[in-house]
Amino acid sequence: MPKNLHVKWLYQTMAVFYCSFLLTWSDGYAQTAQDSIPADSTETITDSLQEKQPKIDFTDLPKKTVGASVKELSVFPAVSLQQSLKGQVPGLYIQESSGEPGTIQQMYIRGVPMPLFSAKEVYQSQPLVVLDGIPLIGEHPFAYDIQQYDFNRIGPATNLLTNIDMNNIATVEVLKDMAGMALYGPLAANGVILLTSKQVSSKLAIDAHAYFGVAQRPTVTTINGEYENNFRRQFYDLYTATGKYSEDDVYPLYLSDSLNFDYYGPSNWTDTYYKNGLQHGVTADISGGGDRANFRFSLGNLRQEGIADGTGLNRYSAMFHVNMKPLKWLLFSAMINGNRLDRQRNHNMRDRFAEVGYLPDLQAPLAPNNDIYSRYMLQYDNGFDNNYTNIIEGHAKLVADFDKFKYTTQLVVDYNEGYRDIFYPRPLLDGNSYASNYYGFSQRMIYENFGSYDWNINDHHHLYLQAGNILQWDSYKYNYAYAYKGVNDFIKLNLLESDPNNDNYLNPTAFPKQLVYKFLDRTKQNLVSFYGKASYKYDAYTVSLLLRTDGSSNAQPTERWLFTPALSLGWDIKEASLQENKVWSTLNLRLNAGRLGRLNAYDNFSQGPSYTADVTFTGNVTTPGYNGIATLNRPYNFGWVGYGIPWAYTDQLDLGVDVGLLNDRITASIDGYIKEDKNQLLGIPAYAEYGYSRSYEPGMSVRNTGVDLLLSAAILPKTSPRNLGWSASLNLNFNQNKLTALPRGLEELVIDNRLLRVGAPIDQYWLLTNDGMYQADEEVPQVDGVAQTYNGITLHGGDPIWRDLNGDNRINDEDKSLQGNIFPKVVGGFNNQFSYGNWSLGLNFYFNLGRKIINEEMANRFDFVNREGTINMSSVKEITFWEKRGDYNKYPLYNPWSTVIPYRNEQDLFLENGSFLKLRTISLGYDLSDWLKQMSSKVKRIYVYGTVNNVFTVSPYSGRDPELVNYTGYDAGYGMAIPRTYTLGFKMDL
Numbered sequence: 001m002p003k004n005l006h007v008k009w010l011y012q013t014m015a016v017f018y019c020s021f022l023l024t025w026s027d028g029y030a031q032t033a034q035d036s037i038p039a040d041s042t043e044t045i046t047d048s049l050q051e052k053q054p055k056i057d058f059t060d061l062p063k064k065t066v067g068a069s070v071k072e073l074s075v076f077p078a079v080s081l082q083q084s085l086k087g088q089v090p091g092l093y094i095q096e097s098s099g100e101p102g103t104i105q106q107m108y109i110r111g112v113p114m115p116l117f118s119a120k121e122v123y124q125s126q127p128l129v130v131l132d133g134i135p136l137i138g139e140h141p142f143a144y145d146i147q148q149y150d151f152n153r154i155g156p157a158t159n160l161l162t163n164i165d166m167n168n169i170a171t172v173e174v175l176k177d178m179a180g181m182a183l184y185g186p187l188a189a190n191g192v193i194l195l196t197s198k199q200v201s202s203k204l205a206i207d208a209h210a211y212f213g214v215a216q217r218p219t220v221t222t223i224n225g226e227y228e229n230n231f232r233r234q235f236y237d238l239y240t241a242t243g244k245y246s247e248d249d250v251y252p253l254y255l256s257d258s259l260n261f262d263y264y265g266p267s268n269w270t271d272t273y274y275k276n277g278l279q280h281g282v283t284a285d286i287s288g289g290g291d292r293a294n295f296r297f298s299l300g301n302l303r304q305e306g307i308a309d310g311t312g313l314n315r316y317s318a319m320f321h322v323n324m325k326p327l328k329w330l331l332f333s334a335m336i337n338g339n340r341l342d343r344q345r346n347h348n349m350r351d352r353f354a355e356v357g358y359l360p361d362l363q364a365p366l367a368p369n370n371d372i373y374s375r376y377m378l379q380y381d382n383g384f385d386n387n388y389t390n391i392i393e394g395h396a397k398l399v400a401d402f403d404k405f406k407y408t409t410q411l412v413v414d415y416n417e418g419y420r421d422i423f424y425p426r427p428l429l430d431g432n433s434y435a436s437n438y439y440g441f442s443q444r445m446i447y448e449n450f451g452s453y454d455w456n457i458n459d460h461h462h463l464y465l466q467a468g469n470i471l472q473w474d475s476y477k478y479n480y481a482y483a484y485k486g487v488n489d490f491i492k493l494n495l496l497e498s499d500p501n502n503d504n505y506l507n508p509t510a511f512p513k514q515l516v517y518k519f520l521d522r523t524k525q526n527l528v529s530f531y532g533k534a535s536y537k538y539d540a541y542t543v544s545l546l547l548r549t550d551g552s553s554n555a556q557p558t559e560r561w562l563f564t565p566a567l568s569l570g571w572d573i574k575e576a577s578l579q580e581n582k583v584w585s586t587l588n589l590r591l592n593a594g595r596l597g598r599l600n601a602y603d604n605f606s607q608g609p610s611y612t613a614d615v616t617f618t619g620n621v622t623t624p625g626y627n628g629i630a631t632l633n634r635p636y637n638f639g640w641v642g643y644g645i646p647w648a649y650t651d652q653l654d655l656g657v658d659v660g661l662l663n664d665r666i667t668a669s670i671d672g673y674i675k676e677d678k679n680q681l682l683g684i685p686a687y688a689e690y691g692y693s694r695s696y697e698p699g700m701s702v703r704n705t706g707v708d709l710l711l712s713a714a715i716l717p718k719t720s721p722r723n724l725g726w727s728a729s730l731n732l733n734f735n736q737n738k739l740t741a742l743p744r745g746l747e748e749l750v751i752d753n754r755l756l757r758v759g760a761p762i763d764q765y766w767l768l769t770n771d772g773m774y775q776a777d778e779e780v781p782q783v784d785g786v787a788q789t790y791n792g793i794t795l796h797g798g799d800p801i802w803r804d805l806n807g808d809n810r811i812n813d814e815d816k817s818l819q820g821n822i823f824p825k826v827v828g829g830f831n832n833q834f835s836y837g838n839w840s841l842g843l844n845f846y847f848n849l850g851r852k853i854i855n856e857e858m859a860n861r862f863d864f865v866n867r868e869g870t871i872n873m874s875s876v877k878e879i880t881f882w883e884k885r886g887d888y889n890k891y892p893l894y895n896p897w898s899t900v901i902p903y904r905n906e907q908d909l910f911l912e913n914g915s916f917l918k919l920r921t922i923s924l925g926y927d928l929s930d931w932l933k934q935m936s937s938k939v940k941r942i943y944v945y946g947t948v949n950n951v952f953t954v955s956p957y958s959g960r961d962p963e964l965v966n967y968t969g970y971d972a973g974y975g976m977a978i979p980r981t982y983t984l985g986f987k988m989d990l
Contacts (some may be wrong), residue, residue: 010169070832072842074166075923075945077213077279077983079313081129081161082107085193085921087829087846089174090708090731091671092127092193097966098252099978101304102313102343104159106967109176109737111704112823113598113677115762116967117752119150124601127191128184129161132335135187135395136160137414137444140476141601144560145638145831146519149354149873151974153398154480155438156343156389156418156735158313163339163391165300167209167283168319170198177671178594182566184548186528186597187468189650197335200296200321204288211985213947215307217408218977221884223268224368225263226960227613229255231888232864239798239895252868254364267368267882272377277305277312279981289323296321306344307979312409314342328589329401336394347380348919349972350876352424357482360430363869365877373879382489383423391416405453412446422482425489439477462485472527481518483511509621523603526553540576544568546594554600555647556608562647566594574660584668598648598677605681605696608643610635621906639686639694646698648680665717671708682743699743701763706735709828718835725835732828737761753906755818763822765854765969768815768907769803773892783809790900798895800902800909820911822854822969829920838930840945844921848962853914855959856905857973858886859901863903865896880973887958905970914962923947941989949981 032308038622078084082105087092109127116122120141129136143154144579175181175192184192232255254263285298298319305312318336326332345351353359366373397410401732420438451470457463491510531548546566555562573587604610612635635641656671678701711730718725739762742749749756755766774780776797780787781804787794790802805815826849832842860867860874867875891909894902903909925945932939955962964975 012519036563045978054598058491069168070166070172072265072831072923073172074169074209075842075925075947076166076921076949077211077281077304077947077981077984078166079302079315080105080159081164081166081195082159084164084166085172085174086662087827087844088731088831089172090669090710090828090864091176091706091733091735092174092191093733093823093827095965095967096963096978098964098975099307100309100346100976101309102158102162102341104157107193108823109174110673110675110706110708110733111737112188112763113675113702113704114680114700115682115751115754115756117821118144119153119755119967120144120601122967124818125257127193128187129164129193129195130184131164131195131337131393132197132395133410134230134335134395134412134414135184135444135446136393137416137442139416139418139440139442139473140523142476142521142523143440143478145521146480148352148357151351151354152867153653154355154420155440155478156341156387156420157345158341158343158387158389158418159609160389160391160416160568162313162315162341163317163337164195164318165283165298165317167300168197168285168298168337169195171469171973173198175566176673177590177592177656178566178596178652179544179590179592179654181596181965182548182564182594183531183533185531185548185550185564186527186562186599189598197319197321198296200289200294200323201287201291202291202294206286206990208282208284208988208990209985210282211280211983213279213981213983213985215279215305215981217274217276217307218979220270220274222267222368223882223884224265224267225255225260226258227884229258235893235896238893240896242673252363252926254367255522260368262367262372267370268370269366269368269373269879269882271370272306272374273879274896275305275363277307277979279304279983281985283317284313285319292326293322293324295323306976308976309346309348310343310344311346311976312506316340331399331401332397333399334394334396336392339391341389341391343389345385345387346880348974349375350873350878352428353876355436356424356429356434358872359873359876360432362871362875363876365881366879368879368882374752379425379427382425384421386419386421386424389418404455405451407449407451408447410447412448413442413444415441417441428501432484433489434482435486436480436482438478438480440476442476443474443810445473448981460539464535465533466738467532468530470527470529470531472529474525474527475522476524477520477522478521481516482518484515485512486510524553525599525603527551540572540574542570542572549633550597552597552599552606554603554606554645556606556643556645558644559646562597562649564597564649566592566596566597568592568594576828579767582874583661584659585662585664586658588658590656590658590671592655593653594651596650596652598650598680600648600681604635604638605641605645608641609640611772612638634691636691637693639683639696640690640692641696645681645696646679648698649678649764651676651678666713667711669710670709672706673708674703674705676703676739678741682749683751684746684749685745690861697743699741701739701741702737703740704735704737706733708733716927723836727831728832730828730830732826734826735823736825737763737823743827750813755816757818760818761821763969764818764908765820765822765852765908765911766816767819767911768800768811769805769817769819770907770909771801771803773894774799774801777969781809793900795900796898798902799900800892800894800899800907802907816906820969821850822967823852824848824915838927840925840927842921842923842925843919844923845917846920847915848917850963851914852969853912853957853959853962853965854970855886855910855957856903856970857911857959858888859903859905859910860972861886862891862894865895866901878974884975885960890958912958913956914952914965916955916962918938919949919951921949922951939988939990941987943987945979945985945987947983947985949983950978951980 011130073654076084079101082094085092091110093108106122107127108125114121123141137569138160144150148153162508173194175194181188258264277894281302285296287296289295300317302315317339324332392412395410395412400407415447418440422436424434426433448468448470452466455463457737487510510699528551533546535544547561569591571589573589574584578584578587652675654671654673659668680700681696682700683696683697709732714727716724716726739756739758739760739950742758746757763821774797780795788809802811804811828847830845832843923945925943928942959971961978965971
């Protein structure tokens with residue numbers, strides 16, 4: 001039996017066993033427990049097992065952090081946590097750069113803490129997600145060290161947060177202030193998303209939720225060779241004497257023959273590529289117990305088919321909670337959450353070539369004819385791409401409760417492992433077959449002890465003390481191997497070992513030894529933390545102080561420990577001065593400030609100058625063996641790391657006010673913040689004479705300032721079932737970042753065609769300013785008889801007019817300027833809930849304002865001369881090349897043969913307004929509870945609903961969806977469209 005089926009069979013067997021056991025046990029035990037309770041007992045079952053939480057004042061957490069309830073979020077057919085929360089929380093920005101199910105999506109809380117040059121920085125900027133007290137571990141960016149391209153990380157590249165089933169979640173809180181983040185230490189430097197599962201029930205309860213739907217294939221306009229030929233013909237008519245290509249300009253063969261039916265025939269490739277994708281989600285849970293023990297067990301399955309390229313995601317999930325109270329003062333609780341994620345990935349040539357590591361012949365693109373394209377897609381059936389991830393997380397906790405004093409000890413574990421096995425047959429790679437294996441894991445274990453003392457001194461004074469110690473062990477590992485030129489396409493064994501002298505059948509000779517490459521790496525980080533917290537409340541005034549010290553194994557020995565304080569103050573003005581006022585129902589003032597350390601992602605930084613073992617050659621980043629023996633040498637590719645590197649840290653100041661009017665009919669939370677990430681490491685180009693690519697040095701600081709707003713109102717309060725009710729909430733974040741310092745005291749630094757300038761935002765483009773086109777050579781400016789140049793190349797008629805900012809008649813990098821912003825300045829959502837009788841209607845809008853996009857797809861389309869047939873990744877033409885996108889009339893007809901490359905993308909010619917407004921969801925539901933009561937049904941509640949998602953987008957952007965842009969801000973045209981989906985579902989409580 002294949003190992004994939006083994007795992008699925010195990011999940012299904014466990015599910016049947018647990019359901020049968022728990023149903024039987026809960027019926028019998030719950031009844032026995034109920035019978036054992038005295039009739040006059042005032043202690044309920046729930047109260048006896050409920051863990052008493054410390055009293056948290058309003059300075060620790062905002063009043064409300066999510067614009068919609070979790071029940072409303074669970075109606076949205078989201079695959080990932082990011083999709084559920086997008087547009088729901090002020091200060092949380094989510095990038096969904098592809099509609100392909102299960103792909104990685106980025107989250108940023110209150111701006112980006114560092115310049116994003118590569119996917120490594122993206123990983124280091126993500127917030128911490130905490131599920132039932134478990135700080136979830138993600139993947140590590142160290143695998144990018146052996147990749148040429150960072151489109152996808154090697155391995156499954158599946159979004160690990162697709163393991164969150166919103167039907168199991170009771171509350172979602174986003175901690176953005178130091179008062180809430182400080183308890184989580186350095187892990188929380190980018191903010192915290194706190195998820196709390198539904199609590200167990202003391203009585204037998206069964207809930208079920210299911211939906212079924214379809215993702216609608218997009219309507220696109222296709223083109224063929226005739227259209228592309230006519231597009232290029234206008235350039236030949238303008239810039240060649242005879243309107244024909246010259247001997248030096250070899251016209252592509254696939255366009256040169258108008259009788260070629262493959263390219264000039266019908267462009268019907270969409271019949272194979274696009275489809276309507278079926279979707280379903282099913283979750284059921286059972287809970288019950290008595291006054292000494294109770295449980296909750298949940299099972300679920302989610303399947304979403306993509307709208308294109310055979311993509312999809314299949315998730316199997318199980319969650320189990322148990323509480324036991326063997327003694328009145330002792331509580332044991334445990335939780336396990338297990339998920340299996342199977343993802344069918346796209347067949348993009350770009351992603352395949354990035355995995356394979358070399359580019360084959362790119363002269364002829366895929367033909368737009370469906371017969372040809374479908375035969376090409378059948379070649380994938382002769383290979384395989386198995387891609388799956390297993391995730392398990394859980395905790396075991398003991399709580400000793402002695403009234404005012406409580407002591408807790410707990411063990412937390414989070415583990416995920418990913419597998420990817422690939423075989424590409426010869427026809428896909430110019431006669432070279434390819435195979436690869438990947439296995440990797442991330443694991444986190446935490447052992448925590450803390451005690452608390454909760455003393456309600458009298459009616460005016462309250463004191464809460466807490467102290468604890470945390471030991472954390474993180475480990476990341478991968479094994480990776482790939483090989484080329486197998487004996488034939490029938491031998492697909494992914495045991496990439498080749499030794500002709502070994503008779504062991506586990507060492508096949510399917511691949512030449514010289515073309516087998518193996519990689520393995522492992523990195524660890526240990527963290528030790530001690531903290532103490534004191535909160536004191538005097539009537540309407542509250543003060544809370546947290547002191548913490550953390551020691552990291554990834555910090556250098558001389559800078560191992562960092563001390564971080566956090567102080568919060570609160571004033572309940574309503575309680576202090578407005579108790580008799582009927583207008584003001586809530587008025588709180590919050591002020592908090594503090595510091596958190598930032599962990600180094602790489603253990604390289606803790607070692608100072610170090611050695612590594614690798615042999616490199618042109619075209620490959622790191623090769624630990626290529627018919628040669630690797631020797632210890634300096635890490636020239638990674639960069640120089642010296643001594644004396646201190647901790648980076650985050651300082652933040654937050655001032656907030658919570659307002660409630662007319663018995664909280666209108667509520668608002670407004671927070672202004674200043675957040676500065678200081679002393680960060682930055683790779684500076686240096687020491688090239690010694691062979692190093694860069695030098696990592698501390699001293700970079702980035703400041704984010706902004707305002708979070710959450711406003712909600714019961715516009716039409718529902719006073720009776722027959723009245724129309726309307727409630728609305730608006731959340732938005734305004735954020736602006738600024739670079740405040742660079743290492744070595746530098747004022748400017750150029751890295752990877754990006755300019756960092758102290759005092760300027762870190763997410764701006766560095767571009768030439770385009771002012772039109774020179775119609776003739778005579779129009780080119782001259783100084784002393786010398787015509788204007790671009791990087792030493794004389795400009796001519798047909799070339800762009802690039803603004804000469806410094807007036808030296810030479811266009812170069814000194815004439816570039818910082819323009820636009822990659823990330824939006826304003827992000828928000830507007831949610832509306834209408835109700836009438838048992839009917840409910842929801843409308844959810846999502847918007848981004850103040851962002852710019854480089855339409856790289858159009859730059860590549862117009863720059864056909866330099867990209868046609870060349871061997872580089874930008875020359876790859878997917879089947880979507882034959883799709884009409886963008887507005888061609890926006891761009892002047894430059895001379896495409898000019899050596900200045902007039903359609904280069906580092907100019908504002910392709911810079912567009914990427915702001916947008918989306919009607920993200922329409923949901924309509926009906927509650928059958930009244931009908932069930934009339935029928936005397938044992939079913940407590942049935943709620944049926946229908947939703948339409950991604951309804952429409954309003955945007956000035958001329959490309960496709962302005963969301964389909966990654967962290968660079970460049971729209972390369974590869975992101976799969978976010979589909980419009982239609983779903984029907986129900987929720988049932990027994």
